[in-house]
Amino acid sequence: MAEYWTQDRQGFMRNKFRAAALTAAIFVPLAAQAEEPKGDVAWDILAGLTSEVGPRMPGSEAEARARTWAQARLEALGFSGVAIEPFTIRGYVRGRDEASLKAPIPFRLAVTALGYSGTTPDKGIEGDVVYFPTLDALKAAPAGSLAGKIAFIDHAMKRSQDGSGYGPYGNVRRQGPAIAAAKGAMGVVIRSIGTDSHRNPHTGGTTFPDGVSPIPAGAVSNPDADLIARIAGGGKPMRLAMTLTGRTTDNLPSGNVIGDLPGRDPSLPPILLGCHLDSWDLGTGAIDDAAGCAIITAAALNAQEGGRPLRTIRVLWAGSEELGGFGGKAYAQRHAEPHALAMESDFGAARVWRVNFNLGSASKPLADRIAAALSPMGIVRGSGKADGGTDVEPVIEKQKLGVVDLNQDGTHYFDLHHTPDDTLDKVDPADLAQNVAAWTEVLRIVANEPGPIVAAD
Known part of the structure; x- marks a missing residue:
């Protein structure tokens, strides 16, 4: 057992955490909590969504509040065309x-x-x-x-x-x-x-x-x-x-929230970044999937530093993923305009360790540049085929899009997944920052790619 002593208003108190859990970064050491970056976009989104909205069951009043919260937050961060795109679902009321x-x-x-x-x-x-x-x-x-x-x-x-x-x-x-x-x-x-x-x-x-x-x-x-x-x-x-x-209930309200960071060349199809806004109701949905929305949004903003990229970057905070991927399906049905490439973050906030691609031979140089940029971060190139994830798969399949997957370490993800333990304290700010840094590197490359981005056959 590892021990930490902290002080509160009542005096000193001892906090014990398992050393193995500390090594795995499932529990955040108190020192790391004390060093949470102030004003950090990713952490602010993650903490805000889990603390100001809380659990966000698909089709619930809480998910509706989350959409309003998300729209306001994206607008405040400078995204344009921010919109709530409603749809209805067959939901489950616990x-x-x-x-x-x-x-x-x-x-x-x-x-x-x-x-x-x-x-x-x-x-x-x-x-x-x-x-x-x-x-x-x-x-x-x-x-x-x-x-x-x-x-x-x-x-x-x-x-x-x-x-x-x-x-x-x-x-x-x-x-x-x-x-x-x-x-x-x-x-x-x-x-x-x-x-x-x-x-x-x-x-x-x-x-x-x-x-x-x-x-x-x-x-x-x-x-x-x-x-x-x-x-x-x-x-x-x-x-x-x-x-x-609990009861299955039809025609419950849900919806997606989208926002764009316009590129310098509006004729080029945008880069689509997905996450999902809803969560199960047992915890506060920190790793599944507030962290994903925090990661993609912060990285999209970071990619603007030094000047706007060529391509528009769109974030999709999808609704009602947990009960059947309804948000991704609704987005693909609503948005027939061409997209260039899609990515998704929906596997917690542990460190990115591998990158996989679904890019054709014509886009191999693009994949090579991405792999080279990520290698100094300890991220290896995998041999698997990238699939994006539930919230972007429908538009990937419909438009035959290229995909880049940044794979996070899932060793301990299923300790927390869909449980009461899916809460903010399980996220290590340093791991979250590593995710944002990896995503930023990829976006700076793909959003400035002037030629076609081709999916594998």
Whole structure:
């Protein structure tokens, strides 16, 4: 354990943090907090959005306040053409989330409903638990075998620098509830899609295809999932009670916020930078994704130093990403004008370690210049294909745009993702500044590229 002594109005107090967490920069040392840069654009946006607006659930009144806040902030920073572009969504309004083991031991579980979960009666539901160690095990269960039962789906998500486990193990959340429902389950509980060992459940959206009636679907914290797995391994029957009263609601208001920094040559298609304004409601959405909006906006402004670039830089603070990428889809439908290249920041605020490209051979010199500029910062060139991210993918696919991805270290991202721990104190100002510096280097190159920027075939 590492210890820090700080002074407050009541005297001295000791603060203990795990040394490993300090090394990973999940928790910010108190000294770093004391050195937060005053007037720093990225930090001001991040702190303002999380502290003045707070959680920003898609379709909620809080998300509406966030759009008003974002419009005012971008205008104050000197962006032009700042606009709120409204659309409506099918949203999820959280209710009461409770779950408890009834047998073989009584134990109150740390649970959260998944977005688009079915709704229990106010008195909840109770049933025998059928344990599945993997999603594939659930898929192999006979049709109708879960009638009147509550399914529990386990998995084994592990840490990785690139966060690649989120794709396959995230399918437990995205697909598992619908599969359990199709096999007759009255409810479903999953192990949280995360890598922490705290009693913090991880929320997130799930989907029920046409023809499959939604059932109540929740996620329990990893320690609680460990308990369930141990009981299942001992062969004792389990019984579980669950109350999830949230409701799926149509025609909720949402919207995007956009703003431009005009370039010297308005005939050149702009560079599009994406992030998302909404967040889940358990924390304040600091790493997911207020940090992303802070990073792209500060870098766009930094790229103006020394004179305006050739190309316009547009920021897209997208709405309602968390429930299905609605903001990115709405932007692509609304903006048919040509774009040159798209980038997105939506993976927290840990240090950028790798750059990937989706650029054709004609734009290889551009990619080479970017890689060379980032190399002194310790950012390596990867061999993967850049995809941008949920908020810019629709316009990338529609217009066949070039893409640059700046990959952040995701080793500890899924400790915090979609949990009550997604709060401002988890962001290291030095790491945030490194992100802004990397983005600034890239923007100074791509926004001053006079020729076509070509995507890979």
